[in-house]
Amino acid sequence: MHERIVDEVADLAVAAATEDPRFPPVSLEELSGISVEISLLSEEERIRSAEELDPASTASSSGRSTGGDPPSRIEGIDTPEQQLRAVLRKGDIPPSEAYKMFRFSVVKVSE
Numbered sequence: 001m002h003e004r005i006v007d008e009v010a011d012l013a014v015a016a017a018t019e020d021p022r023f024p025p026v027s028l029e030e031l032s033g034i035s036v037e038i039s040l041l042s043e044e045e046r047i048r049s050a051e052e053l054d055p056a057s058t059a060s061s062s063g064r065s066t067g068g069d070p071p072s073r074i075e076g077i078d079t080p081e082q083q084l085r086a087v088l089r090k091g092d093i094p095p096s097e098a099y100k101m102f103r104f105s106v107v108k109v110s111e
Contacts, residue, residue, distance in 0.1 A: 009038065022090060036111045044102035053080035053103065 013036070017026040026034065047053065055077050077083050084101070093099050 020090070021092065022086070038109045040107045040109065042105040044104045047101045047103055050080045050084050050101070053083050053101070055079065055083050 017034075019025075077086055085095075088095055088099070091099075
């Protein structure tokens with residue numbers, strides 16, 4: 001089982017570096033300056049409105065897609081509204097589409 005988790009983390013790290021629609025893919029020149037951080041997520045808690053969001057928590061939205069961001073991960077997200085916009089954008093969810101919101105806590109592990 002441990003090897004499966006390691007493989008999954010490796011696959012997700014590659015996807016994060018090359019497929020995140022918010023950022024250009026990581027270039028070979030950037031690799032030497034990259035550090036590794038893994039976010040361990042708690043169970044999700046359903047919330048009903050953006051007023052319940054907190055940039056120090058994590059928001060996850062779901063509709064036809066899903067998007068989520070660990071807290072303090074993205075510079076410039078300081079308000080619940082900015083957090084919601086970023087999560088919807090990551091999940092490619094139009095703001096006019098119905099979606100559900102969740103929050104959860106994160107423990108970060110760095111190299």
